[in-house]
Amino acid sequence: MLSALITIIRRDLLVAFRRRSELVNPILFYVIVITLFPLGVSPDHEFLSKLAPGVVWVAALLAALISMESIFRQDFDDGSVEQLFLSQHPPTLLILGKVIAHWLITGLPMLVIVPLMALLLYIPEQAIPTLFLTVLIGTPILSLIGAIGVALTAGLRGGGVLLGLLVLPLYIPVLIFASAAVSTAIEGLPSSGHLAMLGSGLILALILAPLAISASLKISMN
Amino acid sequence: MRTEEVSVLRAHDLKCVKGSTELFSNIHFQIESGEALVVEGSNGSGKTSLLRILCGFNYPAEGEISWCGKTIDGHEDYQQQISYIGHASGVKLDLTVLENLVFAQRLVGSDRDETEIKDIIRSVGLFKQRNVLTRKLSAGQKRRVALARLQLEERKLWVLDEPLTALDKEFVTDFENVLKKHLEDDGMLVVTTHRELLLPDSLTKKINLSA
Structure with missing residues (x-):
């Protein structure tokens, strides 16, 4: 296994x-x-640090969205999707592997670079660990949910537009809790509540998303 | 790897509808271990659809398919008996020939060592190209990679959609021998082709979807 x-x-x-x-x-x-953002809005120290949690996370959402398409696109074109279902191993396991690989490619670099982005936006030092944690917990959720959307739209022409409409609403809870966690940390308040919500979201997505992706792929293959 | 008992693949009263057009209806057949089914028909007659229905990727509008007496819908290990090569042959263009086959065999769950895989690569005539990205190979060579996968997977039921496309004459003869060997080993074969495929008549059934 x-x-x-x-x-x-x-x-x-x-x-x-x-x-x-x-x-x-x-x-x-x-x-x-x-x-x-600092160039377009204002390089003002206090203003930016207020805006920062939202900016970091909106950018993460959009970057995740544009990266999603690649997770199954090629597999559909070269016939690998069919092979997933003929494997000796459960398709959900292989799908989970694909999502993990996708996260390593797109989420991990984000995680590495986010402390630097935090400095750029004047996020105070005490909030950086929280920001790091939200990205660590949040981006895998983005990959898991996004993969459901891609699996559903992969069989369609012009599925890209539909993907955004389908997936972005589901990303919103992640955006809300993640940026709220960072905001509270900037104000020096405990953010463990928001992080716990994110964490439970990740567990839920880890369990349910592979099943949903597998079912969606089957529909798209048909 | 193969079980001794006789396996039976049976299709009963299949009907396939795409959009609002009916592709075929009233399709019956049955093949047992060691038998082949050749599916014929003009372009667009539903050959690929029939094969995909057989693999459980698509659903028939009517009728049912059974494997060893059990319908394949919800059959727990039917799909694990199948090697399928469709028009898109499941070869990753960004991997080399060797990598493609190594990953493919690990995913089907067999564990041959690399020398065995190299032997199979040699048998399809790609040994010199084994470390070349599949993207850089010709169409016929890509097809050969897919056909090499068949021999690696050791599955009972081979479902092949136009396997001879882009292959040269000598390799078609080699490939016919592989197919005959598969049938002798109690394998089963469902194949569509527009070219003549020499298989033992006594073991081959034919259906024509355009008729």
Whole structure:
């Protein structure tokens, strides 16, 4: 079981590594959106640090959205999706592996770069660990939910527009709790409540999303 | 790997509708271990749809398919008996030939070592290209990678959609021998093709979807 999970993660990472330009696209987008804010709105210290939690997370949501498409697009084109269902291993396990690989490609770089973004937006030092935690817990939820949307729209032409409409409303709770956690941390208040909500969201998504993705892929294949 | 008992794949009164057009209806057939079914029909007659229905990817509008007496809907390990090669053959263009096959066999759950995989690569004539990205191969060579996967997976039921596309004459002969060997080993085969495929007549059933 575990070896199958590792196999599919390795395969997807290798494929992603061979397509490096697609790899940097979402993270570049993320950095650009955040760096444009101080230029476009105001470089004022206090103003920015108030705006920062929202900015960091809205950018993360949009970057996740533009990166999602790649998770199943190629598999549909080259016939690998069918092979997922013929495998000896449960499709949900392999799908979970694909989502993990996708998170390693898109979520992890975000996680690495977010402390730097925090400095750019004058987020006070005491709030940076919380920000880091929200990204650590929140971005896997984005990948899991996004994958459901992609699985549903992969069989359609122009599915990209539909994907945004379908997935963004489901991203909103993540946005609310994550940015609220960071805001409270900036004010010096405990943010564990918001983090706990995010954490329970992640557990729920981890359990339910692979089932939903598997069912959606079956519908799209039909 | 293979069970001794005879397996039976049976389709009863299948009907397939795409949008508002009926592709085929009233399709019956039955094949047992060691038998092949050749599906014929003109373009758009529903050959691919029939194969996908057989694999459980699509659902028929009417009728049912059973494997060893049990309907495949909700059959717990029917799909694990199948090797399927469709028009999109499941080959990852960004992996090399060897990587493709190594990952494919791990996902089906067999654990052959690399020398065995290399032997199979040699048998489909891609040994020199084993470390070349599949993207850089010709259409026929990509097809060969997919067909190599068949031999690796050791599944009982092979469902092949136009396997001979883009293959050269010599390789078609080699491939026919692989198919014959598969049937001799009590395997089963469902195949669509527009080209002549030489299989033992006594073991081959044919249905024509345009008739």
